[in-house]
Amino acid sequence: MCGIVGYIGEEQAAPFLLSGLEKLEYRGYDSAGLCLNDNGELVVKKAKGKLKELKTLTDDGKNLHGTIGIGHTRWATHGEPSDVNAHPHLSTSGRFAVVHNGIIENYLILKEKLTEKGMVFQSNTDTEVIAQLFEYYYQGSLMDTVIKVLSKLDGSYALGVLSRDNPDEIIAVRKESPLIIGLGNGENYIASDIPAILSKTRTIYRLENDEIAVIRRDGVQIYNLDKEPVHKEPEHIEWDVDAAEKGGYEHFMFKEIMEQPKALRDTLHPHIQDGRVVLDEIHLTAEQIRSFRKINILACGSAYHVGVVAKYVFEKVLRIPVEADLASEFRYRDPIVDDKTLTIVISQSGETADTKEAMKEAKRRGSHVIAIVNVLGSAIAKEAHDVIYTLAGPEIAVATTKAYSTQLAVIYLMAIYFGDLLGKISDTEYKCYLRELQMIPDKIQQILDNSEQMQYLASQLFHAGDVFFIGRNIDYALSLEGSLKLKEISYIHSEAYAAGELKHGTISLIENGTLVIALATHEELIGKIVSNIQEVQARGAYVLCLTTEKHQELKSVAQSTVFIPQTCDMMLPSLAVVPLQLFAYYVAALKGCDIDKPRNLAKSVTVE
Numbered sequence: 001m002c003g004i005v006g007y008i009g010e011e012q013a014a015p016f017l018l019s020g021l022e023k024l025e026y027r028g029y030d031s032a033g034l035c036l037n038d039n040g041e042l043v044v045k046k047a048k049g050k051l052k053e054l055k056t057l058t059d060d061g062k063n064l065h066g067t068i069g070i071g072h073t074r075w076a077t078h079g080e081p082s083d084v085n086a087h088p089h090l091s092t093s094g095r096f097a098v099v100h101n102g103i104i105e106n107y108l109i110l111k112e113k114l115t116e117k118g119m120v121f122q123s124n125t126d127t128e129v130i131a132q133l134f135e136y137y138y139q140g141s142l143m144d145t146v147i148k149v150l151s152k153l154d155g156s157y158a159l160g161v162l163s164r165d166n167p168d169e170i171i172a173v174r175k176e177s178p179l180i181i182g183l184g185n186g187e188n189y190i191a192s193d194i195p196a197i198l199s200k201t202r203t204i205y206r207l208e209n210d211e212i213a214v215i216r217r218d219g220v221q222i223y224n225l226d227k228e229p230v231h232k233e234p235e236h237i238e239w240d241v242d243a244a245e246k247g248g249y250e251h252f253m254f255k256e257i258m259e260q261p262k263a264l265r266d267t268l269h270p271h272i273q274d275g276r277v278v279l280d281e282i283h284l285t286a287e288q289i290r291s292f293r294k295i296n297i298l299a300c301g302s303a304y305h306v307g308v309v310a311k312y313v314f315e316k317v318l319r320i321p322v323e324a325d326l327a328s329e330f331r332y333r334d335p336i337v338d339d340k341t342l343t344i345v346i347s348q349s350g351e352t353a354d355t356k357e358a359m360k361e362a363k364r365r366g367s368h369v370i371a372i373v374n375v376l377g378s379a380i381a382k383e384a385h386d387v388i389y390t391l392a393g394p395e396i397a398v399a400t401t402k403a404y405s406t407q408l409a410v411i412y413l414m415a416i417y418f419g420d421l422l423g424k425i426s427d428t429e430y431k432c433y434l435r436e437l438q439m440i441p442d443k444i445q446q447i448l449d450n451s452e453q454m455q456y457l458a459s460q461l462f463h464a465g466d467v468f469f470i471g472r473n474i475d476y477a478l479s480l481e482g483s484l485k486l487k488e489i490s491y492i493h494s495e496a497y498a499a500g501e502l503k504h505g506t507i508s509l510i511e512n513g514t515l516v517i518a519l520a521t522h523e524e525l526i527g528k529i530v531s532n533i534q535e536v537q538a539r540g541a542y543v544l545c546l547t548t549e550k551h552q553e554l555k556s557v558a559q560s561t562v563f564i565p566q567t568c569d570m571m572l573p574s575l576a577v578v579p580l581q582l583f584a585y586y587v588a589a590l591k592g593c594d595i596d597k598p599r600n601l602a603k604s605v606t607v608e
C-alpha cells in the first residue's frame with residue numbers, strides 16, 4: 001500500500017532510490033516519483049504507470065542530481081493514478097517535499113483551511129495537505145514543525161520529508177504504517193520494507209508509532225513527540241538477499257509456488273519435537289484453553305480463506321463453535337466476544353489495517369489473541385498476546401501462495417495441539433495427524449513435479465469467460481481461495497460456490513461451455529458433489545474435477561480430472577490448493593497478465 005524509500009549519503013541518490021522502489025513495487029504500482037535536493041532546490045520527477053515510466057523519464061536516475069532524496073511508489077486512495085497525484089508532493093513554495101503511505105482521514109477539513117490561507121493545491125491527494133501544513137507551520141525549527149503537523153493529522157501514515165532549508169536531513173515518522181531506517185557507513189536510508197535496502201545494509205531500526213527520526217549522513221536520531229531522544233537497539237536482518245530476488249524464475253509468484261515445500265518444512269520444523277507438537281508461543285494454561293466457549297478467526301482475503309478452512313478443521317477436531325470473520329466486517333458489527341472467546345488473527349504482512357483494527361476490537365472485549373503472521377516484528381505480531389510465525393520467507397508476488405500454505409500448516413499444528421490438550425483426539429489420531437502433516441511438503445513436491453498437467457489444462461481453458469469453483473465442506477473453503485487466485489491475477493470473472501447452494505439461484509448462469517471447477521476431495525461427500533457435477537453438465541458446463549488419487553472413477557464423470565495424493569481429510573486443502581495456484585498462474589501467463597502486480601492491487605493493505 002504505497003512504498004517509501006529515502007537515501008542520504010555521498011553517492012548520487014537517484015539510482016539507489018529507483019532500485020529500492022523496484023523492490024517495493026509490490027506495495028503499489030500505479031505511479032512513482034522521486035524528489036532530490038539538487039544544490040538547494042527540491043527537484044521532483046514523477047510518472048503515472050509502473051516504475052519503468054519513471055526510469056525512462058529520469059534516464060535511470062541519471063538526469064536527477066543530488067545525494068539526498070526520497071522516492072515513492074503509489075497505490076491510489078485519494079485521486080486517480082496520474083502524474084500530478086503521484087508522490088512526492090511539494091508545498092506551495094517548494095520548501096517541503098513529502099512522500100506518504102497511509103490515509104489522512106481529516107484531509108478535506110485541512111485542505112479547506114489551508115486553501116483559505118492561500119495555499120495552492122495541485123493534486124487530489126490527501127498527502128498534499130501534509131506538505132502544505134509543513135509550509136504553513138514552519139517558523140525556522142524543523143522539529144517543532146514536524147510535531148505541530150503531526151498534531152493536526154488524523155489517520156495513518158508513514159512519511160518521508162525533505163526540507164529545502166535543512167539540506168542534510170531526511171525526516172521520517174510513522175503512525176500505523178510501517179517504516180524502517182537502514183544504517184549504513186556514511187549513508188543512511190529509509191524504506192517501507194526490508195527488501196528495498198537489503199543491497200546496502202542489514203542493520204535497521206524499526207520506527208514505532210509517534211517516533212520522529214532525523215536521518216543524516218553520519219547518524220540517525222530518534223525522538224518522541226516531546227522532543228526527548230529515544231534509545232533503540234539496532235536489529236540485524238538475517239534474510240538471504242536471494243529470498244527477495246526472482247532467482248531465475250520469470251515471476252515471483254511461480255518462484256513462491258515452487259518454494260512451498262521448503263516454506264512448510266521451515267514452518268513445521270521448530271514446532272515438532274520428539275513426535276510432539278510444540279507451541280511454546282501460546283501462553284495459555286490448559287485450564288484457560290478449556291474455558292473457551294468459542295473461537296473467532298479474523299483475517300482478510302486469502303488469510304480469511306485459511307480461516308474458513310480452520311473453521312471446518314477446528315469444529316471437527318475440537319468440537320468448539322468457530323466463526324471465521326472478515327476483519328473489515330467484524331470491526332463494525334458489535335461482535336459478541338469476551339474472555340471466553342479465543343481470537344486467532346491471520347496475516348501474512350502483519351500490517352493489514354482491517355485485521356489489525358479487528359484484533360484491537362477483540363482485545364478490547366477481553367479476548368485472548370493469537371496471531372499467525374509472516375513478517376517479523378510487524379504491527380499485528382507486536383500487538384497480539386501470542387504470535388506464531390509462519391516461516392515462509394519474504395512473499396513478494398501480490399497474490400499469496402506460500403503464505404497461505406504455511407498459515408494452513410499452523411492451523412493443523414494448532415488443531416493437533418489443542419485437540420490433545422482438550423482430550424478430543426486419541427493417541428492414535430494424534431500420531432496419525434502428525435505423521436500426515438509431516439508428509440505434506442513431500443506430497444506438495446510431487447504435485448509441483450507434475451505442474452505440466454496444469455499448464456496443459458490452462459492452455460485448453462484460458463479463454464473461459466466465467467468460472468465457477470464449487471465444493472462442499474472443506475472443499476468449499478478451498479474453492480474460495482481457488483476462485484480468488486484465478487480472478488485476481490487473470491482477470492477472469494470467477495465465483496466460489498458451496499456446491500449444494502448452486503441450485504438456489506446461481507445455476508441459472510451455467511450455459512454451454514461454462515467452466516466449472518469442482519473440488520471433490522472430501523471423502524464423505526464425493527457422492528454429493530458428483531450429483532452437483534452432473535447437474536451443471538446437464539446445463540452444458542465443462543467440468544474440471546480435482547479429486548484424490550483413489551477416486552479414479554471420477555475420470556468418467558468430469559471432462560478433465562486432476563488427481564492429488566491422499567492424506568487425512570482435513571489436510572487435503574494443503575495439497576489441493578497447489579494445482580489451483582498453478583492453474584491460475586498459467587492462465588494469467590497465457591493471457592499475458594502482469595502476474596506479480598495485478599491491476600488495482602497492492603500487497604500490503606494498510607488502509608481501510
Ligand code: F6R
Nearest residue numbers: 301302303347348349352399400
Ligand atoms: C490474495 C491476497 C490477499 C491477502 C489479504 C490479507 O492473494 O494476498 O487477499 O491475503 O490482503 O493480507 P495479509 O495476509 O497481509 O493480512
